[in-house]
Ligand code: UD1
């Protein structure tokens with residue numbers, strides 16, 4: 358979007374209600390830290406200036422930020438208003454719109470933020486809030502409106518009276534401010550309630566009382582408002598995000614037989630006419646080609662790359678491995694740190710024993726090799742082109758089975774039958 362927009366991402370909170378060693382924003386939604394989604398949003402809306410406010414265990418959060426994001430540290434967690442204040446020195450000479458995003462809000466969509474910014478800028482507001490109407494507004498700040506139904510403040514749930522608790526219109530936390538007006542209002546925020554926190558939401562009442570224009574944009578899809586405070590919220594966000602990821606893949610030509618039991622990380626790539634059967638887990642940094650069959654019960658971990666026409670499943674785990682086109686592995690097994698060639702047939706129960714207790718080692722299986730059922734390949738090891746292993750063979754460490762050779766037994770030895 359335009360240049361006169363800056364964003365402040367609030368990510369300093371401990372996330373008390375998560376009951377965790379990890380800072381809240383490092384908890385994962387569909388295979389990515391929660392913070393990732395807000396950063397992705399900032400990138401997609403093309404906001405050039407971004408400051409993230411970090412606090413609790415910031416050394417764990419900072420590596421998740423990537424480049425182009427400035428960092429401000431909030432030493433003591435004194436509330437959202439204090440967090441925004443800590444970011445302001447990084448925006449010293451900036452004039453224009455400041456967008457506030459909360460890092461615990463991973464379901465927000467690009468269109469929504471664009472709409473909010475557009476409304477705010479076109480109407481020249483002092484502040485524009487993203488609000489939503491929830492049947493169960495518990496836990497959120499409630500929007501207060503005056504007799505002309507103009508927004509006149511926000512009350513936090515813990516400070517709300519019974520009438521206010523009945524209000525269904527909530528603050529999503531996402532707010533656009535005119536920078537100068539924000540700065541002036543922040544100077545007047547006082548420590549609130551018994552917790553001695555400074556609420557950013559108090560700026561809304563302050564601006565209103567000074568006669569400034571405060572407006573709102575209402576969120577149609579209330580799922581987007583979900584702020585993650587507990588592990589129950591986390592599971593809910595996962596479910597919603599998973600549905601979005603799966604539906605996006607289906608729209609691109611992937612068949613997902615049962616979306617509810619298929620867990621695909623954000624960022625996994627899957628080609629057209631591939632079918633994913635139930636109870637399959639696909640992590641991030643996984644690529645699957647066209648016309649593949651995957652599952653049921655397959656776990657593709659990071660660094661799994663499947664070319665076109667691969668069949669994998671049931672009960673298979675793959676990690677850090679490439680599997681070339683036309684290869685079949687139809688029944689239970691494990692492939693780790695391997696390069697598997699074209700049209701390889703991997704029998705039931707085959708395992709790459711990639712870990713010797715200290716280190717991981719690689720396995721190479723060349724084109725058209727045929728692994729008999731229950732073959733164990735103790736890495737590092739190489740299976741030549743068109744080579745075959747008999748059922749139950751154990752190919753030991755550093756053994757290189759030449760092209761076309763047939764081996765059997767434990768340890769596997771050649772039986773001198775050429776395959777062709
Ligand atoms: C906040 C809003 C509430 C809104 C809700 C939406 C305030 C006072 N309340 O409540 O109106 O309905 O979000 O989800 O703003 N943070 C800091 N430093 C702090 C405190 C918090 O950076 O000192 C960050 C957190 O990391 C988090 C965000 O601010 O990303 C919101 O904090 P949180 O404690 O989750 O606020 P809520 O109680 O959910």
Ligand code: CA
Nearest residue numbers: 461584585586
């Ligand atoms: Ca929250």
